[in-house]
Amino acid sequence: MNTLPLFQSYWSAPLVEVNLLVFANLVGALLLGLLVGYERSYHGRAAGMRTYGIVCMASAALTVFSGYPGFWWGGLEHTGLPPVDPTRVVQGIVTGVGFLGAGVIMKEGMNISGLTTAASIWASSAIGVLVGVGFYAAAILLSLLSASLMMWGSKLEMRLPSRRALGVTLGFGSGVEPDERGMRQLMRSWGYSVAEGSLHIARQHHHVTWQFVMVANTSRPEAGSLFELSRLLRQLEGVDSLQLSHARN
Secondary structure (H helix, E strand, C coil), X not given: CCCHHHHHHCXXXXXXXXXXXXXXXXXXXXXXXXHHHHHHHHCCCXXXXXXXXXXXXXXXXXXXXXXXXXXXXXXXXXXXXXCCCHXXXXXXXXXXXXXXXXXXXXXXXXXEECXXXXXXXXXXXXXXXXXXXXXXHHHHHHHHHHHHHHHHHHHHHHHCCCCCEEEEEEEEXXXXXXXXXXXXXXXXXXXXXXXXXXXXXXXXXXXXXXXXXXXXXXXXXXXXXXXXXXXXXXXXXXXEEEEEEECCC
């Protein structure tokens, strides 16, 4: 069997042109992915420029190749080849990237981290798909919007009125039975309330531990700083250990 014609078909002028177009799409998707990923890398997140660049570039590759079925396998005729549905390719990309995004979400105590990173990885795949189908202007705009939102969105949130939430873990001394009603009233006097359904009570070796989320009743509670609130909580009767942190996601 003479394989030379088959080999030459992979390097025909039309096929080289298609490869150059795919190459341009991959480079463009890589650059846009690096742009979005730089913000995560700058803030020390696990998923940085390389992750975003690879996700965006791979999404573009899986999308753009489905647009040229006539050039597959050197452009040779293949009978019985089913028609390509690009929407099924996009569906597979979104599903696969969803698993990748789930891997960066972490829960530690009252804090949930990685949600923004997971969402931005998903957005990076969408950027790659837009590049793959040829919507270059939309891909550039989505990249700029995603990067801008991650860079300045938190600053905007800080300027807007909000009720901050704090994760609290109180450890009580041996044999101490805390008064829930009295403690709730005292916290209300500080400008806070216990979030409904967040209270978790544990008992081990005659020591009781309370874990809950405190939510400020106003944007400016009486106990404004974390240090002041820590001092007030330590003064509660029977408290011998304290852990206090922002309940953020």
